[in-house]
Structure formats: C-alpha cells, structure tokens
Amino acid sequence: MCYTASLTMASSTVKLENSPAMQFLISSREPLTKTHNSISSPELTDYDSLPEFLKHNEFILSYYRSEWPLRKTILSIFSLHNETVNVWTHLIGFIIFFLLSLYAASISPLGTTNSSSTHFAASNSSTYYSFVPANRTVIETEPETLPPAITRWPFYVYLAGAMFCLLMSSACHLLSCHSARTCYLMFRLDYAGISALIVSSFYPLVYYSFTCNPFFRQLYLSSITVFGSAAVAVSLVPVFDTPQFRPFRAVLFACMGASGVVPIGHKMMAFGHRPEAVLTTGYEAVMLTFYGIGVMVYATRVPERWLPGKFDLAGHSHQLFHVLVVAGAYTHYLASLVYLGWREAEGC
Numbered sequence: 001m002c003y004t005a006s007l008t009m010a011s012s013t014v015k016l017e018n019s020p021a022m023q024f025l026i027s028s029r030e031p032l033t034k035t036h037n038s039i040s041s042p043e044l045t046d047y048d049s050l051p052e053f054l055k056h057n058e059f060i061l062s063y064y065r066s067e068w069p070l071r072k073t074i075l076s077i078f079s080l081h082n083e084t085v086n087v088w089t090h091l092i093g094f095i096i097f098f099l100l101s102l103y104a105a106s107i108s109p110l111g112t113t114n115s116s117s118t119h120f121a122a123s124n125s126s127t128y129y130s131f132v133p134a135n136r137t138v139i140e141t142e143p144e145t146l147p148p149a150i151t152r153w154p155f156y157v158y159l160a161g162a163m164f165c166l167l168m169s170s171a172c173h174l175l176s177c178h179s180a181r182t183c184y185l186m187f188r189l190d191y192a193g194i195s196a197l198i199v200s201s202f203y204p205l206v207y208y209s210f211t212c213n214p215f216f217r218q219l220y221l222s223s224i225t226v227f228g229s230a231a232v233a234v235s236l237v238p239v240f241d242t243p244q245f246r247p248f249r250a251v252l253f254a255c256m257g258a259s260g261v262v263p264i265g266h267k268m269m270a271f272g273h274r275p276e277a278v279l280t281t282g283y284e285a286v287m288l289t290f291y292g293i294g295v296m297v298y299a300t301r302v303p304e305r306w307l308p309g310k311f312d313l314a315g316h317s318h319q320l321f322h323v324l325v326v327a328g329a330y331t332h333y334l335a336s337l338v339y340l341g342w343r344e345a346e347g348c
C-alpha cells in the first residue's frame with residue numbers, strides 16, 4: 001500500500017520521475033502489475049513460477065496453468081497447455097470404454113439366444129470367439145443342451161474399473177492446477193482410479209478361469225481386492241504424491257499388476273491344453289508389456305529428461321504412459337471377451 005502511494009506522489013513531479021531512484025521504482029513496479037493481471041486474466045506460466053504443489057516434473061519447462069479460477073480451469077479443456085494431451089488421451093479412452101460397455105451389454109448370453117439376437121459364439125473346437133450379427137442364423141455351433149447362464153458381473157466390474165480410472169485421470173489432469181486443495185483431492189482420486197483398473201482387471205481373469213473352483217476364485221479375488229484397498233489407503237498419505245515418491249508409486253502399482261502372473265500361471269497349469277487359455281494368456285502378455293513399458297516411461301520421464309522443454313506440449317512421458325494404459329486396458333477387454341465366450345459356451 002505504502003509502496004503504491006509513493007509511486008503516485010512521485011509521478012506528479014517531473015524532476016523526481018526522471019531521477020535514477022524513480023526509474024528504479026517504476027521498473028520495480030512492473031512485476032506487481034503483471035502479477036495482478038495474471039489473476040484477472042490467467043496466462044500460461046513457466047516451471048520456475050509455479051507454487052510447490054504444481055512442481056511435479058522439472059523437465060517440462062513451460063505452458064503451465066497455475067491457480068486459475070475454477071471456471072477458467074474447466075474451460076481450459078478446449079485450450080492448449082501442457083496438460084491438454086493428458087486430459088484428452090484418457091477422456092477419449094473413457095469414451096471408447098463407455099461405447100464398448102454399451103456394446104457388450106447389448107449382447108445376449110448364449111443360453112438365451114434366438115434368431116433375432118446376438119451373442120458370443122464358440123466353435124465346437126473352441127478355437128475362436130466372436131460376436132454374431134443379429135441377422136445371421138447360427139446353425140453350426142448350437143449345442144444340444146445349453147449350458148447354464150454365466151454371470152457377467154466380473155466383466156462389467158472390469159469395464160467400470162477401466163472407465164473410472166480413465167475418467168478420474170482425465171479430471172485430475174484438467175483440474176488439479178486450480179488450487180493445492182483441489183490438487184490433493186484429484187491426485188487421490190487418480191490413484192484410486194489406477195488401483196481400480198488393476199484390481200478390476202483381475203475379475204474376469206480369475207472369475208472365468210476358476211468358475212469351477214470357488215476356493216481359488218475367492219482366494220485370488222479377495223487377495224487383489226485387499227491389495228488394491230491397501231494401495232488406496234497408502235495413497236492418502238500426503239507424501240505419497242511428492243516427486244521423491246514417484247519411483248515408489250511406480251513400483252507399488254507395478255507390483256499390483258505383476259501379481260497377476262500368479263492366477264495366469266495357475267490358469268495355464270490347469271487349462272494349458274485349452275486354446276482359450278492360451279489365447280487369453282497371449283493377450284495378457286501383451287497387456288503386461290504395454291503396462292510395463294508405461295510404468296518405465298512414467299518413472300524415468302523419458303524423453304523430456306533428455307531434452308527439457310522440447311516436449312512440453314506433446315510427446316512427454318506422461319502422455320506416452322496414458323496411451324500405453326489405454327492400449328493395455330483395451331487388450332484386456334479383448335481377453336475378457338474370450339473368457340466370457342468360453343464360459344458362456346461351456347458353463348462350469
């Protein structure tokens with residue numbers, strides 16, 4: 001206040017205005033004016049100007065939004081900044097999974113099929129699974145006795161988990177720049193979403209592989225659910241999302257995902273002679289490869305580490321991580337279709 005008043009008084013005197021001291025004061029006033037304007041009309045800023053809660057990657061140097069008003073933050077989904085691609089990669093992923101869910105829900109189970117419906121169909125040799133268009137009549141694969149209806153809730157749990165993860169991630173990248181409080185909340189939802197995706201991925205794998213073995217079905221499902229819940233609980237600790245804990249976060253979520261090799265290995269020992277088991281394991285290997293590369297990229301922050309500032313808008317590690325997550329999740333969706341087709345064709 002005093003500083004501004006002295007500036008006003010000085011500006012009324014030409015002599016003072018031209019003095020070295022006044023020139024210094026006038027030049028010192030510019031940052032104040034700039035700061036004020038940045039509040040009323042938010043502009044993108046650089047890493048060095050960020051508050052501590054927004055400093056997550058020192059290799060991304062510019063195009064940051066910092067403490068923007070909420071409305072402006074939400075509308076920034078349509079503008080270009082260093083989170084735009086992160087927001088849209090997972091928002092598009094969410095839309096894809098939403099449409100896949102509608103499609104999957106429109107497919108009638110094998111046991112209730114008729115000539116006007118569609119369903120999962122399996123050949124007698126069980127070498128393929130596919131959706132059969134509504135206007136085709138299935139004559140070569142109808143079994144004499146229809147198997148009992150197989151529940152689909154594990155499949156829908158997976159779809160819901162994937163959609164929750166993708167939507168929370170997108171929202172986190174869009175909104176967390178608003179304030180430290182919003183950032184804290186959105187990061188927790190983001191970590192919960194990652195845990196939900198990993199845990200829900202186990203449901204179709206375990207449920208349909210061990211449909212006829214309730215003991216191992218319950219053992220695996222309860223184990224991964226407890227593991228995921230523990231990860232969410234750990235993520236509530238504030239220090240969890242500090243840059244120093246990035247490797248710990250990567251290892252925690254990687255271990256959750258990697259624990260899937262136990263039920264997958266068990267499935268191959270029990271059903272290794274079945275083409276469905278081999279095919280789903282192939283999909284799962286591809287999925288784990290996508291996730292594995294994604295985790296490494298996330299943890300190492302390549303390529304922006306090599307050329308800081310060159311990948312601010314496009315091509316930085318988190319964007320690559322997002323694309324790999326969607327690819328991995330879609331691969332597991334394909335595996336889930338095979339599981340479902342297998343059990344709906346055969347039952348237990």
Ligand SMILES: [Zn+2]
Binds near residue numbers: 169173318322
């Ligand atoms: Zn992300």
